[in-house]
Amino acid sequence: xxxxxxxxxxxxxxxxxxxxxxxxxxxxxxxxxxxxxxxxxxxxxxxxxxxxxxxxxxxxxxxxxxxxxxxxxxxxxxxxxxxxxxxxxxxxxxxxxxxxxxxxxxxxxxxxxxxxxxxxxxxxxxxxxxxxxxxxxxxxxxxxxxxxxxxxxxxxxxxxxxxxxxxxxxxxxxxxxxxxxxxxxxxxxxxxxxxxxxxxxxxxxxxxxxxxxxxxxxxxxxxxxxxxxxxxxxxxxxxxxxxxxxxxxxxxxxxxxxxxxxxxxxxxxxxxxxxxxxxxxxxxxxxxxxxxxxxxxxxxxxxxxxxxxxxxxxxxxxxxxxxxx
Amino acid sequence: xxxxxxxxxxxxxxxxxxxxxxxxxxxxxxxxxxxxxxxxxxxxxxxxxxxxxxxxxxxxxxxxxxxxxxxxxxxxxxxxxxxxxxxxxxxxxxxxxxxxxxxxxxxxxxxxxxxxxxxxxxxxxxxxxxxxxxxxxxxxxxxxxxxxxxxxxxxxxxxxxxxxxxxxxxxxxxxxxxxxxxxxxxxxxxxxxxxxxxxxxxxxxxxxxxxxxxxxxxxxxxxxxxxxxxxxxxxxxxxxxxxxxxxxxxxxxxxxxxxxxxxxxxxxxxxxxxxxxxxxxxxxxxxxxxxxx
Amino acid sequence: xxxxxxxxxxxxxxxxxxxxxxxxxxxxxxxxxxxxxxxxxxxxxxxxxxxxxxxxxxxxxxxxxxxxxxxxxxxxxxxxxxxxxxxxxxxxxxxxxxxxxxxxxxxxxxxxxxxxxxxxxxxxxxxxxxxxxxxxxxxxxxxxxxxxxxxxxxxxxxxxxxxxxxxxxxxxxxxxxxxxxxxxxxxxxxxxxxxxxxxxxxxxxxxxxxxxxxxxxxxxxxxxxxxxxxxxxxxxxxxxxxxxxxxxxxxxxxxxxxxxxxxxxxxxxxxxxxxxxxxxxxxxxxxxxxxxxxxxxxxxxxxxxxxxxxxxxxxxxxxxxxxxxxxx
Numbered sequence: 024x025x026x027x028x029x030x031x032x033x034x035x036x037x038x039x040x041x042x043x044x045x046x047x048x049x050x051x052x053x054x055x056x057x058x059x060x061x062x063x064x065x066x067x068x069x070x071x072x073x074x075x076x077x078x079x080x081x082x083x084x085x086x087x088x089x090x091x092x093x094x095x096x097x098x099x100x101x102x103x104x105x106x107x108x109x110x111x112x113x114x115x116x117x118x119x120x121x122x123x124x125x126x127x128x129x130x131x132x133x134x135x136x137x138x139x140x141x142x143x144x145x146x147x148x149x150x151x152x153x154x155x156x157x158x159x160x161x162x163x164x165x166x167x168x169x170x171x172x173x174x175x176x177x178x179x180x181x182x183x184x185x186x187x188x189x190x191x192x193x194x195x196x197x198x199x200x201x202x203x204x205x206x207x208x209x210x211x212x213x214x215x216x217x218x219x220x221x222x223x224x225x226x227x228x229x230x231x232x233x234x235x236x237x238x239x240x241x242x243x244x245x246x247x248x249x250x251x252x253x254x255x256x257x258x259x260x261x262x263x264x265x266x267x268x269x270x271x272x273x274x275x276x277x278x279x280x281x282x283x284x285x286x287x288x289x290x291x292x293x294x295x296x297x298x299x300x301x302x303x304x305x306x307x308x309x310x311x312x313x314x315x316x317x318x319x320x321x322x323x324x325x326x327x328x329x330x331x332x333x334x335x336x337x338x339x340x341x342x343x344x345x346x347x348x
Numbered sequence: 349x350x351x352x353x354x355x356x357x358x359x360x361x362x363x364x365x366x367x368x369x370x371x372x373x374x375x376x377x378x379x380x381x382x383x384x385x386x387x388x389x390x391x392x393x394x395x396x397x398x399x400x401x402x403x404x405x406x407x408x409x410x411x412x413x414x415x416x417x418x419x420x421x422x423x424x425x426x427x428x429x430x431x432x433x434x435x436x437x438x439x440x441x442x443x444x445x446x447x448x449x450x451x452x453x454x455x456x457x458x459x460x461x462x463x464x465x466x467x468x469x470x471x472x473x474x475x476x477x478x479x480x481x482x483x484x485x486x487x488x489x490x491x492x493x494x495x496x497x498x499x500x501x502x503x504x505x506x507x508x509x510x511x512x513x514x515x516x517x518x519x520x521x522x523x524x525x526x527x528x529x530x531x532x533x534x535x536x537x538x539x540x541x542x543x544x545x546x547x548x549x550x551x552x553x554x555x556x557x558x559x560x561x562x563x564x565x566x567x568x569x570x571x572x573x574x575x576x577x578x579x580x581x582x583x584x585x586x587x588x589x590x591x592x593x594x595x596x597x598x599x600x601x602x603x604x605x606x607x608x609x610x611x612x613x614x615x616x617x618x619x620x621x622x623x624x625x626x627x628x629x630x631x632x633x634x635x636x637x638x639x640x641x
Numbered sequence: 642x643x644x645x646x647x648x649x650x651x652x653x654x655x656x657x658x659x660x661x662x663x664x665x666x667x668x669x670x671x672x673x674x675x676x677x678x679x680x681x682x683x684x685x686x687x688x689x690x691x692x693x694x695x696x697x698x699x700x701x702x703x704x705x706x707x708x709x710x711x712x713x714x715x716x717x718x719x720x721x722x723x724x725x726x727x728x729x730x731x732x733x734x735x736x737x738x739x740x741x742x743x744x745x746x747x748x749x750x751x752x753x754x755x756x757x758x759x760x761x762x763x764x765x766x767x768x769x770x771x772x773x774x775x776x777x778x779x780x781x782x783x784x785x786x787x788x789x790x791x792x793x794x795x796x797x798x799x800x801x802x803x804x805x806x807x808x809x810x811x812x813x814x815x816x817x818x819x820x821x822x823x824x825x826x827x828x829x830x831x832x833x834x835x836x837x838x839x840x841x842x843x844x845x846x847x848x849x850x851x852x853x854x855x856x857x858x859x860x861x862x863x864x865x866x867x868x869x870x871x872x873x874x875x876x877x878x879x880x881x882x883x884x885x886x887x888x889x890x891x892x893x894x895x896x897x898x899x900x901x902x903x904x905x906x907x908x909x910x911x912x913x914x915x916x917x918x919x920x921x922x923x924x925x926x927x928x929x930x931x932x933x934x935x936x937x938x939x940x941x942x943x944x945x946x947x948x949x950x951x952x953x954x955x956x957x958x959x960x961x962x963x964x965x966x967x968x969x
Contacts, residue, residue: 081874083870083873083874085865085870107879111876111877111878111879112876113876114873114874114875114876115874115875115876115877116876119874119875120871120874122867122870122871122874124867127866127867127868128867128868128870128871129868129871130868130872130886131868132889141877141881142875142876142877145875145876145877145878145881146876189871192875483904483949483950483953484904484945484946484949485903485904485905485906485907485908485945485946485949486904486905486908487905487907487908487909487911487912488907488908488911488926488942488945488946489942491911491926491930492938492942495930495935495938496935568768572768572770575770575772575773576770576771576772576908576911576912579770579772579912579915580911580912580915580927580930581927581930581931582930595770595772595773595776598776599776599916602776602779602780605780607780610773610776611777614770614773614776614777617770617773618765618768618769618770618773621768621769621770622764622765622768625764625767625768626764629764
């Protein structure tokens with residue numbers, strides 16, 4: 024499975040929010056690659072920077088955030104150097120985004136169909152309205168929505184359907200990469216599974232790469248090829264999902280795995296990770312995880328550990344490990 | 349025993365405010381800038397009798413001379429030195445606005461405090477009157493009143509004051525209404541404090557910041573309104589140098605291209621009004637900072 | 642509340658310092674003449690009766706008689722009113738347009754130079770006396786550059802447009818722009834606009850500050866909403882996102898503000914009309930003041946008051962209609 028060039032290659036990404044109270048270091052020193060058709064899972068607690076990371080891939084980080092350092096290569100071109108026009112072209116067409124809350128992400132005064140027509144004609148102005156509607160119907164069918172819903176307003180749809188609409192909008196122009204930010208958090212459990220299956224099916228059908236941002240490790244263990252574990256803005260572990268499952272190296276990852284409730288065991292108390300994530304304005308010295316780490320040593324409190332490559336394709340940021348394990 | 353403490357309390361709520369100026373960033377700078385502008389103009393007007401090169405009312409030069417080395421801003425149609433007139437012309441406006449603000453404070457503040465604290469029919473009565481005045485186009489009302497009263501500084505100040513009292517009333521009223529419900533006022537009441545005492549010791553000191561803001565903005569409006577009244581002919585008799593009068597007079601000279609007669613006085617009015625406006629903006633931002641993240 | 646207003650106006654004019662008639666004549670002239678005027682205008686009756694006459698007169702549409710020549714004040718006002726209406730409408734349009742445009746521009750670059758410059762602009766324009774700005778414009782655009790006329794409503798020898806004629810029924814609004822369109826006379830239309838340009842620009846500019854601030858803060862809130870970011874994520878152009886999505890939300894507050902600012906607009910109109918010799922209600926009042934025609938002044942002030950109340954009412958109704966039914 025050799026691909027000549029990864030679809031997306033991120034190197035040393037650093038994103039900060041410059042607020043009045045100081046610089047919030049939301050994403051720091053993140054590097055990874057995604058190949059064509061791969062699924063990448065980004066996992067972490069709220070506030071760990073995963074959403075910011077996702078938004079930064081499309082340069083949609085809201086003010087006062089800014090991408091301070093790093094490179095983002097999409098199909099060999101540096102996205103951070105794109106002009107406004109090129110970005111506009113890129114968004115929705117090469118990379119698309121599925122937002123967390125479909126209720127607030129759809130325009131409440133626009134009909135469902137109108138969203139699609141607007142999108143299609145924004146990128147392909149020569150398409151007639153009639154053709155755009157035809158394509159819309161097909162897209163709705165692909166995501167499992169009856170096409171007569173095309174004239175409804177967003178508030179007339181259920182949560183699951185709205186999310187499907189968002190997904191349909193995301194795949195409408197056949198992008199190479201779809202970023203889904205907590206696509207199921209706003210939905211109930213049964214619908215969650217369906218949506219995730221849908222995403223996978225679409226990925227296979229359209230051959231696109233998928234980024235799944237979530238706080239739920241169990242989702243990405245099953246459905247993604249590679250996983251990034253984020254903590255307090257840092258990438259603490261990055262490996263193929265089998266490797267994460269088989270050999271979780273970072274204490275945080277281990278904690279996350281242990282916290283996944285297992286239906287098959289009889290009794291179980293939930294093993295949560297004690298403590299709270301740090302304030303990104305006021306980070307502790309040394310490793311950002313040490314206050315909650317079960318095996319923190321003196322060195323961990325002093326120096327921020329670098330990202331090291333322990334086994335092929337497996338990277339970890341923890342004081343316990345050295346290069347090559 | 350309590351009285352001296354509270355007088356100090358009121359002052360200290362304003363003075364530390366001054367020291368907080370630079371801390372509050374942009375808002376603080378606005379206030380400082382506005383303050384400097386206002387103070388400079390006031391000073392300029394005050395010292396003008398000694399500093400002005402010529403007597404502003406004297407027909408000292410050839411009429412309608414454009415700015416030159418002898419007459420910095422040129423002369424007007426009567427041969428008066430525009431520069432000297434500019435230096436001393438702010439007097440009337442300042443007098444009028446100060447007077448109107450004082451009147452407003454004397455009438456609007458007690459009325460606002462009293463009415464909102466008393467509540468009931470009394471409150472509704474005053475509210476009705478105040479709202480009616482407030483809803484009416486301000487300048488029109490001022491013009492009407494000034495037309496009836498005639499010329500003169502006091503009359504101008506009165507007409508402006510009548511128009512602006514409702515603003516004070518409203519602001520104070522909304523403040524009082526919210527403070528009235530606070531626990532410490534209830535506690536004072538329960539302890540048997542008289543209405544008057546509560547008003548003066550608890551409510552009034554907290555209302556002061558808002559009053560300062562309203563008064564500052566009022567100053568700016570008063571200046572512009574005074575200028576407007578003068579322009580219509582309801583100002584003071586033309587003897588005393590006054591920017592507003594210069595503008596009115598200079599209007600006839602426009603077609604001959606003599607811009608300096610109106611440009612400089614006009615500019616001064618703008619600067620004075622702007623100074624107060626900036627102060628008002630800065631102060632109101634300091635009093636209730638806008639959430640902007 | 643209108644009732645209170647009218648009463649107030651009465652008080653101001655009649656009750657304030659003494660006798661309007663005496664003021665009218667300034668010096669103690671022929672007492673017979675003064676009595677004659679008093680009787681003719683009904684000013685010799687006791688105050689109560691005067692008040693009732695005034696109120697009932699208003700209901701019937703009688704605004705009194707001018708002290709100058711006993712002609713109907715109502716008539717005079719009626720003929721001057723449309724000019725002010727036209728000026729008011731155009732000025733408001735100018736103010737709102739400038740306000741929205743600059744407000745949007747400012748909100749795009751929060752805290753950056755563009756934003757601060759626009760904010761300062763908004764504050765400064767408010768501090769400029771309307772008539773001063775008017776004179777500056779007259780000098781620059783009228784006399785200096787000869788682009789636009791500086792006074793009146795139409796070129797001297799041009800007759801005002803006659804409006805709509807259906808058969809023998811004649812209908813004119815008094816608004817020269819509208820009337821000339823009704824008449825189909827493009828030349829008059831253009832001229833009317835040319836003469837409107839400077840006065841409405843002056844008044845509109847001074848008023849725009851409020852709208853700039855309002856639009857700006859509104860846009861801030863809206864531009865941060867999720868569906869705006871989502872629209873951007875779909876690659877929609879900035880202008881579509883700004884104007885199509887975000888601006889919709891600013892619409893209602895702007896409407897409300899228009900109603901609130903109307904009173905200020907009329908006040909400014911008086912000064913503007915004087916500066917530009919615009920034959921409207923404002924200039925009428927100033928005229929009458931110079932002539933000490935107090936009954937006429939009273940009538941005009943009443944009309945102003947009623948006009949403002951009417952507009953507030955319309956805005957309130959419009960708001961109630963637009964708000965719960967459609968979430969624009």
